[in-house]
Amino acid sequence: MTTMNVGFVLFPNLTQLDFTGPLQVLARLPGAEIHIAAKSTAPVPTDCPLALVPTTRFADCPPLDLICVPGGLGVAEAVGDAETVDFIRTQGERARWVTSVCTGAFLLGAAGLLDGRRATTHWGYTGLLPLVGATHEAGRVVHDGNVTTAGGVTSGIDFALRLVAEIAGEEVAQSIQLTIEYDPAPPYQSGHPSQAPDAVMAKVGPNFEASSARMREALAAA
Amino acid sequence: MTTMNVGFVLFPNLTQLDFTGPLQVLARLPGAEIHIAAKSTAPVPTDCPLALVPTTRFADCPPLDLICVPGGLGVAEAVGDAETVDFIRTQGERARWVTSVCTGAFLLGAAGLLDGRRATTHWGYTGLLPLVGATHEAGRVVHDGNVTTAGGVTSGIDFALRLVAEIAGEEVAQSIQLTIEYDPAPPYQSGHPSQAPDAVMAKVGPNFEASSARMREALAAA
Numbered sequence: 001m002t003t004m005n006v007g008f009v010l011f012p013n014l015t016q017l018d019f020t021g022p023l024q025v026l027a028r029l030p031g032a033e034i035h036i037a038a039k040s041t042a043p044v045p046t047d048c049p050l051a052l053v054p055t056t057r058f059a060d061c062p063p064l065d066l067i068c069v070p071g072g073l074g075v076a077e078a079v080g081d082a083e084t085v086d087f088i089r090t091q092g093e094r095a096r097w098v099t100s101v102c103t104g105a106f107l108l109g110a111a112g113l114l115d116g117r118r119a120t121t122h123w124g125y126t127g128l129l130p131l132v133g134a135t136h137e138a139g140r141v142v143h144d145g146n147v148t149t150a151g152g153v154t155s156g157i158d159f160a161l162r163l164v165a166e167i168a169g170e171e172v173a174q175s176i177q178l179t180i181e182y183d184p185a186p187p188y189q190s191g192h193p194s195q196a197p198d199a200v201m202a203k204v205g206p207n208f209e210a211s212s213a214r215m216r217e218a219l220a221a222a
Numbered sequence: 223m224t225t226m227n228v229g230f231v232l233f234p235n236l237t238q239l240d241f242t243g244p245l246q247v248l249a250r251l252p253g254a255e256i257h258i259a260a261k262s263t264a265p266v267p268t269d270c271p272l273a274l275v276p277t278t279r280f281a282d283c284p285p286l287d288l289i290c291v292p293g294g295l296g297v298a299e300a301v302g303d304a305e306t307v308d309f310i311r312t313q314g315e316r317a318r319w320v321t322s323v324c325t326g327a328f329l330l331g332a333a334g335l336l337d338g339r340r341a342t343t344h345w346g347y348t349g350l351l352p353l354v355g356a357t358h359e360a361g362r363v364v365h366d367g368n369v370t371t372a373g374g375v376t377s378g379i380d381f382a383l384r385l386v387a388e389i390a391g392e393e394v395a396q397s398i399q400l401t402i403e404y405d406p407a408p409p410y411q412s413g414h415p416s417q418a419p420d421a422v423m424a425k426v427g428p429n430f431e432a433s434s435a436r437m438r439e440a441l442a443a444a
Contacts (some may be wrong), residue, residue: 017402020242024375027270034271043265043275048249049256050242053273093330102403123403140407144424152403153246157376162409174412179429180239181324181345181374183413184406187363187384190396191405197335200396212225 002096004031004167004198007064007091008040010054010106011084013074018155022068025160028176036058037061039083045142048073066163067095070156071102071122073211076218079110086220091114093150099148101156106215108147110222118144119142122152123207124192140202154191157182223261226253229286229313231329232260232276233306235296238268239375240323244290247382252390259283261305269294278306280309288385289317291376292395293324294345298440301332303398307444311335319385321370322377328354328371328437340366344374345415346430353441376413379404 006026010021036045036055043051069088076085078084089111090097097153100108105121108114109132119129126136135143140151141159152160165173190196196204210215228248230241234399249256258277260266265273291310300306311333314320322330327343330336339352341360348358359366362373363381372381383404387395412418418426 015246016242019247020238021268023272024237024239036272048245049277050245050258050274050333053275055271100263138273140304140405143248152401154379154402154404154406157408158409169421170410170420171425172408174419175426176410177408178415178418178422178426180376181413182376183362183417184376184408185380186399186404186406187387188392188396190399191403195399195405196400197393197396200393200400203393204252204397204400 002031002067003033004029004060005035005067006032007035007061007068009067009069009084009088010036010044011074011081012045012071012080013104014044014046014070015072015153016048016050017050018070018072018104020158021154021156022101022160024180025157025164025176026068028179029164029174035041035061035064037087042166056084061091062096064091066097067091067099069100069104069107071100071104075103075106077212079106079218079222085110085138096146097148098146099159099163101150102152103157103215104151105129105134106154106219109134110219113147117147118142119147119149120151121149125212125215128212128216128219130218224253225255225286226251226287227257228254228288229257229259229283229290231289231291231306232258232266232274233296233300234267235294236268236292237294237324237375238270238272238274239325239379240292240294243376243378244382245305246324246402247386247398248290249378250401251386252394257283257286259309265356280305286313286317288319289313289321290328291326293322293326296327297328298436300358301328301440301444307332318368319370319376321381321385323372323381324374325437327351327356327371328441330371332441335369336349339369340364341369341371342373342440343371347434347437350434350438350441353438404419432442
């Protein structure tokens with residue numbers, strides 16, 4: 001079996017589930033060697049009161065076959081961080097699979113990797129995709145060539161299972177799905193603006209207007 | 223708003239998504255103060271190449287209103303660890319909400335907290351629930367009094383949203399669901415033995431026979 005280098009990019013204030021969901025799936029990809037890369041190997045703070053320990057510095061990370069960039073409010077700062085964006089660009093230009101979850105798409109975009117691509121991101125930010133040269137395509141997971149982008153947060157689990165199916169075949173993906181008992185039963189139909197109750201949308205929507213405006217400014221400055 | 227102490231129990235070789243899924247949801251519970259407790263504050267290794275940084279030692283953790291115990295292969299060792307089991311027992315006896323995800327149920331059980339309860343756990347281990355005095359009830363999330371147990375790994379997301387609805391109301395749970403874009407679209411129907419293809423079950427099932435046998439021995443010795 002060929003070893004495949006699978007790398008995740010960490011940066012301060014990422015949304016931890018954007019990363020930990022796909023990690024749980026991709027860690028079971030046969031032959032995968034997982035690299036969790038950050039500027040240093042110091043624990044990285046996330047959007048939750050949880051810090052994550054990287055396995056490698058960017059500088060020491062081997063060439064990746066698959067790069068996955070999670071999102072989160074920290075993206076607005078990370079898109080202006082040359083070391084982080086350079087790492088994503090250098091790795092992404094030679095990787096076989098270039099991927100993001102949630103607003104990680106804007107880090108791919110800041111690295112020039114979404115130019116001319118169809119892509120998606122968290123529903124609150126899809127309108128900003130043209131700022132990085134991409135066209136929004138509706139879908140929880142969007143493939144365009146070797147670039148795969150996923151929607152917000154929990155979409156990373158669906159994304160990773162689809163990627164495993166593409167790389168290692170349907171039966172491997174199904175085996176992982178069974179192992180992690182992924183038979184979801186959301187208590188409500190409220191996971192997307194297309195189905196959320198109006199009162200919920202009225203409450204949540206404004207949060208994303210503010211953070212979307214911050215992301216717009218960050219992308220303009222980057 | 224009242225502060226509510228929400229605590230997660232970490233131990234070596236836990237399944238990280240058992241914890242990180244519910245964490246993403248419960249961190250947004252209004253008034254929640256999150257405590258990530260372990261024997262020491264050293265990073266805790268997980269089933270993936272990722273170490274997690276606790277926020278508190280067991281010894282320093284305040285009384286919890288809600289305790290959540292994740293699972294993983296490490297449970298077989300943790301059920302024999304007096305300090306871990308004592309922490310769960312002491313906290314669980316006075317907590318308002320006593321909960322587990324996946325095989326975390328056996329840690330609740332080793333602490334005497336499942337005696338006479340209806341409960342669930344990962345599908346590969348449901349047959350062992352009587353060893354800790356519990357009766358298996360089919361269901362992705364099972365409530366019995368103040369004890370809530372969830373099935374394998376990804377069920378922790380459904381579990382946490384249900385718990386938020388119970389604690390803070392339906393609209394708060396729906397808002398969190400929308401924020402984390404939890405509109406799941408599994409690529410296959412393979413998330414539970416009741417629906418997985420026979421060939422997949424034949425491949426995955428034996429893994430759980432071995433780990434279930436190890437858990438049985440660990441519970442007998444504990």
